[in-house]
Amino acid sequence: MIPVLINFLLTAREISVITCTQNISNFTTEESQTTIDLASNYNTTCLEYTNIFIPNNVTCPPLNETDPYANDPPRDSRLISRSIKPYNGEPPSNLLLEKFYTPNEIFYVRNNLPVPCVHVGNYSLEVGGINLTTVQLTLRQLTTLFSPTTISAVLQCAGNRRSEMNRVKPVSGTKWTGGAIGNANWTGTNLRDILALAGFQRGNYSPDVLNTLHIQLTGLDQDPKTGTYYGASIPVSYILDDNFTPLVAYAMNGKSLTPDHGFPVRAILPGIVGARNVKWLQKITLATQEAQTIYQLEKYKAFSPSITSATVTQEDYNNTDPIMDLPVTSYLASHTDGQIVENGTILVEGYAYSGTGRHIQRVELSQDLGSNWILAEVTERTSKKLRRNWSWVFWKRNVSLSVGRNEIWVKAVDSGYNQQPQEIKDVWNFDGYLNVAYHKVVLNAS
Structure with missing residues (x-):
């Protein structure tokens, strides 16, 4: 099927009319001169538009051809810079414990x-692919044509805790x-609502075809050497799971996304590694193959400890x-x-988390190298509904320390009774991904 491009760049007055009707139809394309029903019986709520998520003061300076990173935004001084070009930074772990919802300004940055x-006026999100009608949505339309959804969810880099793995054997990253x-x-x-607007319905695909499809996500961040854009993908099976709540997000903790976190919109795929949560989203494509980028085909894969970068x-x-x-x-973060x-x-404190919507069943600590374990108190969490908990938990525990060296081990168990492995060497991989071994901390008491 050849997709028909629908001119969907409407004025604010036209949008206000559409959002207060009961179905979206009768959009005419110049190419076909026909009227196309974008989504049969697609209902939408009459929403009052506000400007809270669309800043009008975004100005883009001229591109610096000598230094493509010259126009990067300023960062909070509390972030620990791990690299500059591209910028990557994380907060001191104890700051994470101050608020259950991490403040935007100290949320880790992975670029x-x-x-x-x-610039908002020039932005549109393209949606299309196999058996879909290609549509383009402005930021204003994304915030008004659909009922907003808010979810609490963790984002985590695949390389979180990589420095510990590096101490076992050198890793890259x-x-x-x-x-x-x-x-x-x-x-x-x-x-799902955005895909439905473009005509996505399960019945349009045979089961054999449906099981092979992927949602490709393309960002606006561009490699200055090759000109290629960042891109990743997820199997369409995630979209078919009603327990999964994927978002094209335009707000973070009630505020517009910052440039470092994907302004104007980004993908939020709860429970899935941060690399798939594409920022500065410009294109969503339903395709028969996964994204053909190095970030999908080569990077963000965790190999056996027996495989090295040389082999x-x-x-x-x-x-x-x-x-x-x-x-x-x-993680023991205090x-x-x-x-x-x-x-x-x-008092020692930290966080625990599990993907796929599983909640944390318990957090345990050991002070004798795993011979005995004590339960930590889970102090903050969201819902414990199975497969719908996308947030972390905070935990705490009083421990007694003797003079000298004290080693504390921490592990978590999720609602599927999955537990962390004891040793980093068992999950070591040359790119340093997914260090989820027990967190082991030595405290020297005087």
């Missing part, structure tokens, strides 16, 4: 390429500690699935490894 500057993770309230349009083969890449759902993890503290009883 692969220069940050694009997007940004040497994150435990701050490449954050929890936020994300507001946007359900990706990995193309067959290894072809036979290894890209990282999707995040495994269960936990103190750093090797920290000097007073002996006696102290």
Whole structure:
């Protein structure tokens, strides 16, 4: 099927009419001179538009051809810079414990390429693909044509805690500690609604075809050397799961997205590794293959500990699935490894999280190398409904320290009774992804 491009760039007055009608129809395309019903019986709520998510003061300076990173936005001074070009930064882990929803300004920043500057007036999101009608949506339309959805969800970089893995055996990549993770309230349009607007219906595809389809997501961040855009994808099976709530998000903790976090819109795919949550989203494509980018086909794959960067083969890449759902993890965030503290009883605190919507069943601590375990108190969490919990939990526990070296182990168990592995060596991989082994911290008491 050849998609028909619908001119969907309407004025604010036209939008106000559409959002107060009961179905969206009768859009005429100049190419076909026919009237196309965008989505049969597609109902929409009459919403009052506000400007809260569309800043009108975004100005884009001229491109700097000498330094493509010259126009990157300023960052909060509390972020620990792990690389500058591209910029990657994380907060000190103890700051994460101050608020259950991580403040936007200290939410970790993971960039692969220069940050694009997007002027709202020039922006549109293209949606199309197999058996779909290609449509383009402006930011104003994304915030008014659909009922907004808000979910609480963690984003976590695949390389979170990579620095610990690096101590076992050298790995490549940004040497994150435990701050490449954050929890936020994300507001946007359900990706299913956007696909439905373009004509997506399960019945339009045979089961054999449906099971092979992918949702490709393309960002506006561009490689200055090759000219290629960042892109990733997820199997369409995620979209077919009613327990999954994918968003095209335009707000983070009640505020417009910042440039570092994907302004004007980004994908939020709860429970899935951050690399698939494409920022500065410009295109959504239903396709018969996954995204044909290095970020999908080569990077963000975790190989066996027996494979090294020198021995990995193309067959290894072809036979290894890209990282999707995040495994269960936990972290002692109130103190750093090797920290000097007073002996006696102290309070230790941290976070725990599991992907695929599983909630944290319990968090346990050991002070005798795993011979005995004590339960931590889970202090903050969202819903415990199975497969619908996309947030982390906070935990705390008083522990008694004797003078000298005290080693504390932390592990979490999720509602599927998945547990963390004990040793980093068992999950080591040359790119340093998915370090979800017990978090082990040494505190030196004086």
